[in-house]
Amino acid sequence: MADFFRPLLLFGPSGVGKSTLLKRLFAEFPDKFGFSVSHTTRKPRPGEADGKDYHFVTVDRFKDLIAEKAFIEWAEFSGNYYGTSFATVRAVQERGQRCILDIEIQGVKQIRETNLNPVYTFISPPSMTLLRERLQNRGTETEASVQKRLATAVKEIDYAKTAEKDFVIINDDFERAYSLFRSVALGEKVPADTLPALDD
Numbered sequence: 001m002a003d004f005f006r007p008l009l010l011f012g013p014s015g016v017g018k019s020t021l022l023k024r025l026f027a028e029f030p031d032k033f034g035f036s037v038s039h040t041t042r043k044p045r046p047g048e049a050d051g052k053d054y055h056f057v058t059v060d061r062f063k064d065l066i067a068e069k070a071f072i073e074w075a076e077f078s079g080n081y082y083g084t085s086f087a088t089v090r091a092v093q094e095r096g097q098r099c100i101l102d103i104e105i106q107g108v109k110q111i112r113e114t115n116l117n118p119v120y121t122f123i124s125p126p127s128m129t130l131l132r133e134r135l136q137n138r139g140t141e142t143e144a145s146v147q148k149r150l151a152t153a154v155k156e157i158d159y160a161k162t163a164e165k166d167f168v169i170i171n172d173d174f175e176r177a178y179s180l181f182r183s184v185a186l187g188e189k190v191p192a193d194t195l196p197a198l199d200d
């Protein structure tokens with residue numbers, strides 16, 4: 001069970017279902033896991049709470065935090081800044097919880113250079129067509145933003161094809177994906193999925 005105490009890092013393209021999987025995990029295990037709440041300069045979506053989903057900050061504040069070396073990793077993504085502070089990860093670990101990070105690719109690359117030693121878990125769409133549909137159906141993006149996220153997704157998936165990762169979870173049928181994700185999060189030794197072709 002040694003893996004349980006390593007942070008769990010989730011990565012995967014926007015719209016693949018990372019937040020949905022996490023929401024379910026936190027509902028089932030309110031005390032076992034702690035989310036590393038990122039800082040962002042993007043505007044809150046309806047229902048998102050400051051300090052829970054993100055620490056929502058201004059660009060000036062974000063730049064101050066960069067200057068103070070507060071971040072383990074930070075990146076600009078889809079026109080906004082995102083970052084993980086040392087303080088948030090530490091706060092989760094001090095509560096005795098497994099820290100879960102939801103990070104985009106540029107951040108993942110930076111994390112590899114640190115001694116955080118997380119379990120790298122790639123959440124994959126079953127196909128590019130389904131990814132596009134989910135982004136469109138979520139209703140939070142304009143068509144231009146969907147296009148931008150899909151273009152980024154293609155690059156992220158190319159990276160994921162070659163990058164070192166501990167687990168791949170295909171978010172096809174949600175209940176199936178969640179059951180696998182739950183096992184991975186609990187530190188169980190389970191056979192994971194293999195990355196689909198994603199060339200559609």
Ligand SMILES: Nc1ncnc2c1ncn2[C@@H]1O[C@H](COP(=O)(O)OP(=O)(O)OP(=O)(O)O)[C@@H](O)[C@H]1O
Pocket residue numbers: 012013014015016017018019020021134135137138171172173174175177
């Ligand atoms: N297995 C699934 N089958 C069908 N729809 C799903 C599934 N999982 C998630 N969704 C839906 O797909 C949309 C995107 O999911 P979600 O917001 O969790 O993605 P995300 O990876 O967290 O994206 P972002 O990185 O942009 O926050 C949501 O509308 C969600 O309800």
